[in-house]
Each structure stands twice: as structure tokens, then as C-alpha cells.
Amino acid sequence: MPKNLLWISRRVTLLFVRISWVLLTVGALFVRPALVLADPSVAEATTTPNDVKAERRWCAPELLTLPNEVCAFIPDQPSAGPRTLIIHLHGVIQPDTTSQWNQQRMAAKAGAAYGFTVIMPRGRKGIGPTGTEHWWAWPTNMDTRAKFEKALIAEWMTAKGALEQKFGAPFERTYVFGFSNGAYYATSLAMRGRIDVNGYALFAGGSGAPYHEYEGKKTKNRVPIAVAWGARDPSHDKQEELVKLLQRMRWPSISLGHAYTGHTMTDIQVAEAVGYLGAKQ
Numbered sequence: 518m519p520k521n522l523l524w525i526s527r528r529v530t531l532l533f534v535r536i537s538w539v540l541l542t543v544g545a546l547f548v549r550p551a552l553v554l555a556d557p558s559v560a561e562a563t564t565t566p567n568d569v570k571a572e573r574r575w576c577a578p579e580l581l582t583l584p585n586e587v588c589a590f591i592p593d594q595p596s597a598g599p600r601t602l603i604i605h606l607h608g609v610i611q612p613d614t615t616s617q618w619n620q621q622r623m624a625a626k627a628g629a630a631y632g633f634t635v636i637m638p639r640g641r642k643g644i645g646p647t648g649t650e651h652w653w654a655w656p657t658n659m660d661t662r663a664k665f666e667k668a669l670i671a672e673w674m675t676a677k678g679a680l681e682q683k684f685g686a687p688f689e690r691t692y693v694f695g696f697s698n699g700a701y702y703a704t705s706l707a708m709r710g711r712i713d714v715n716g717y718a719l720f721a722g723g724s725g726a727p728y729h730e731y732e733g734k735k736t737k738n739r740v741p742i743a744v745a746w747g748a749r750d751p752s753h754d755k756q757e758e759l760v761k762l763l764q765r766m767r768w769p770s771i772s773l774g775h776a777y778t779g780h781t782m783t784d785i786q787v788a789e790a791v792g793y794l795g796a797k798q
Contacts, residue, residue: 575639577618580625587676588637590625596632598795599689602680603628603635604673604714606699608722609645610653617653620696627694627787634688636676641665646698655702662705670712690715692794696782697722704729704759710736715798718743718790720782721750725758733766741769741797743790747778769797 576588583589605624610617621637628635644661645654656662656669681687691714695703700722707717708729723744733739742763746756753774763770771793773786 573613574615575617576637577615577621577625580621580637583636583676583679585672585675586639587672588621589676589680590621590628590635590637591680592629592632592634594632595634598632599798600684600686601631601633601690601692602677602688603633604677604691604693605635605637606655606693606695606703607637607640607653608697608699609649610640611649612642612652623696623782624694626784627782627791630784630787631791634680636673636680638669638673638676640699641669654698657698657701657705666711673712690798692716692718694718694720694790695722696720697780704742705732707740707742708733708736710738710740713738714740716741716743716794718745718787718794719756719759720745720786720790721747721780722752722756723759724755725760725762729759730762730766733762733768739768741771741794743771743773743793745773745782745786745790746775747781747783748774748776749779751780 575586576582581589581591603624605620607617607620610620617639624635624637627633640653640655641661642651642653644650644656644665645652646657656665677688677691693703693706693712693714693716695701695717697720700719701724703717703719704723706712709732717740719742744756744760744763746753746760750756757772757774760770760772760774771789773789773793775783775786778786
């Protein structure tokens with residue numbers, strides 16, 4: 518082959534190799550990310566079994582879980598006074614979330630502040646107020662009370678008994694704290710004298726419905742009730758009606774209304790409620 522043709526042939530071959538290398542390099546920039554995204558180990562890393570378990574867990578991770586999904590908080594430094602238990606009833610809770618943890622931690626914070634043990638039982642689904650019928654809630658009418666109440670209270674007392682066995686001594690005082698929907702149900706429990714406790718604290722819930730007065734007139738064991746409400750809560754008028762009902766019935770009670778408080782359970786109201794209930798014993 519003539520030298521000039523051999524030189525041209527070599528230049529063409531070299532040019533072809535360089536073009537091929539460039540095409541392969543550019544192609545790799547597009548292919549590699551697709552391979553990484555298709556890697557099963559990477560896809561699984563976005564949702565681990567632990568994450569799924571956390572989403573379905575009822576009790577906050579730092580709390581003790583007793584049978585029947587009753588959560589418990591045990592203070593590091595128990596109160597120097599009477600050994601006290603709080604039964605905390607939550608508000609309506611949307612299923613398949615961990616929103617209940619906020620309320621559980623709110624209750625545990627109150628327990629830690631005063632050295633009280635706290636149990637936080639779970640309501641039932643399918644009995645919630647309008648718009649939240651399938652959320653976790655408490656039986657606030659006669660039909661649902663008849664269906665669920667006996668079993669619910671048995672769960673609370675079982676949890677209480679387990680903790681007393683653990684401590685080797687009974688609780689000297691037991692209070693029911695109810696928040697929102699839990700406060701409406703706690704009102705019913707209090708007015709009927711349904712369980713043997715030393716008092717109730719109702720936060721952002723409860724009402725002065727006529728049937729409460731009817732049931733309350735038949736109750737002999739009238740333990741003290743603290744009604745904590747906020748003027749910025751849309752339903753505060755119902756709590757104010759309850760205050761008036763209790764006053765009219767001369768039921769041991771206190772109104773803990775705050776002008777700038779909304780639908781919540783504040784540290785100040787907890788302190789006021791604990792102070793009142795403790796002073797009435």
C-alpha cells in the first residue's frame with residue numbers, strides 16, 4: 518500500500534477509536550444513574566422494616582407498653598407525697614399515624630413534673646365524633662358506652678394492677694385526666710361515679726349537657742372536678758356550661774379558664790388542676 522494511503526488509513530482508524538470512546542463515555546453518564554436507581558438495595562433503603570414498625574406502633578418509643586396497648590410513664594423521681602397515678606384519656610386520633618405520640622408525651626411531661634405515674638390507654642375505632650367516625654375515640658353516648666365501656670375500664674384497671682404489683686404497693690391517689698374527646702368521656706365517668714378515683718381534670722373538653730345533670734343527681738360519690746378551658750377554643754362555651762352545671766349542683770369543682778388559650782392542655786392549667794385536686798384530698 519502506498520505510504521500516503523497507509524497514513525490516511527491510520528488517521529481514520531485513530532479518529533474512529535476516539536469517536537467511539539467519546540460515545541461510550543457520554544452514554545455511561547446516562548446509563549449509570551438508571552442502574553443505580555434500579556438497584557434493589559437502594560430502593561429498600563428508603564423504607565426499612567423499622568420505619569414501617571414505627572408507623573404502626575401505638576405507644577411512643579420511650580414509653581412502656583402494657584397489655585392492650587396501654588402506654589405507661591414511670592417517673593425517675595417519684596413524688597415525695599402520696600403515690601399517684603394519672604389515667605390519661607386522649608383526644609380523637611387518626612388511624613395509622615403517630616399523632617398520638619404528641620398527646621402521650623404531653624401526659625408524660627405532666628407526670629414527670631410532679632413525680633406521678635401515668636397510664637395512657639387507647640380508645641376504640643368506629644365511635645368518633647362526626648367527621649372522625651373511624652378514628653380512635655371514646656364512647657360518649659349511651660349505646661357506645663354499653664358496648665365498650667366495661668372492657669375499656671377493665672384494661673385500665675389491669676394496667677393499674679400490673680404497676681402496683683411492680684412497685685409492691687398500691688397507688689394512694691388516682692386521677693383521670695381527659696383531653697378533648699377524652700375530656701367529654703371523662704365528664705360522663707365523673708357524673709356517673711363510674712370508677713373509683715380521687716378526682717378529674719378536664720382539658721379542652723366536657724359539656725353541660727342536660728343528661729349529665731340527670732346522671733349526676735344520682736351520684737353520691739362526688740369527687741372534685743377541674744375544668745380547664747381556653748377562650749380561644751371554638752368549643753369553650755360547652756366547658757363554660759359544664760362549669761355552671763357543676764356550680765348549680767354544688768359539685769366540688771373549679772373553673773380554670775384562660776383568655777389566650779386555645780384547644781390545648783397547658784403547663785399552667787396542669788399545675789392549677791394538680792394543685793386543686795391535691796388540696797381537696
